[in-house]
Amino acid sequence: MAVTRTFSIIKPDATRRNLTGAVTAKLEEAGLRVVASRRIRMSQAQAEGFYGVHRERPFFADLCAFMVSGPVVVQVLEGENAVQRNRDVMGATNPANADAGTIRKELAESIEANSVHGSDSEENAATEIAYFFKPDEIVG
Numbered sequence: 599m600a601v602t603r604t605f606s607i608i609k610p611d612a613t614r615r616n617l618t619g620a621v622t623a624k625l626e627e628a629g630l631r632v633v634a635s636r637r638i639r640m641s642q643a644q645a646e647g648f649y650g651v652h653r654e655r656p657f658f659a660d661l662c663a664f665m666v667s668g669p670v671v672v673q674v675l676e677g678e679n680a681v682q683r684n685r686d687v688m689g690a691t692n693p694a695n696a697d698a699g700t701i702r703k704e705l706a707e708s709i710e711a712n713s714v715h716g717s718d719s720e721e722n723a724a725t726e727i728a729y730f731f732k733p734d735e736i737v738g
């Protein structure tokens with residue numbers, strides 16, 4: 599299996615509860631390596647652009663408001679089959695449906711405040727990484 603990269607965000611509900619380390623530990627235990635990381639306050643424009651695919655969804659405005667409500671940690675993760683590996687350790691979007699041991703089951707507050715973002719395909723991972731990081735900010 600090839601070593602690949604994916605993009606992750608530790609969301610404001612997790613930074614607010616001081617869970618940056620707890621989330622990162624889960625990622626590392628799952629075999630993912632943090633090869634870039636930056637704590638930022640996302641702008642409204644950044645949030646709307648990042649979640650542009652969801653623009654027509656009823657939760658879009660609330661989601662963007664949530665994402666700018668506090669600091670987030672944007673990360674690039676590296677590992678074998680990184681996109682799927684990260685999705686597996688994240689768990690289902692709604693923590694009520696997430697498997698035991700996943701980040702969302704253990705740590706998330708709600709379907710919106712669900713602690714982490716993770717890319718859903720290799721193609722989106724590349725786009726999302728480039729949205730927040732220059733190549734020389736990623737050190738594998």
Ligand code: ADP
Nearest residue numbers: 652657661690691709710711712714715716718
């Ligand atoms: P995922 O983050 O699991 O890939 P989606 O891409 O479908 O999920 O949705 C993006 C984000 O939008 C979710 O992580 C969550 O924060 C929010 N979201 C998704 N569905 C809902 C919903 N029904 N109500 C409120 N927020 C939602």
Ligand code: MG
Nearest residue numbers: 715716717718
């Ligand atoms: Mg998604």
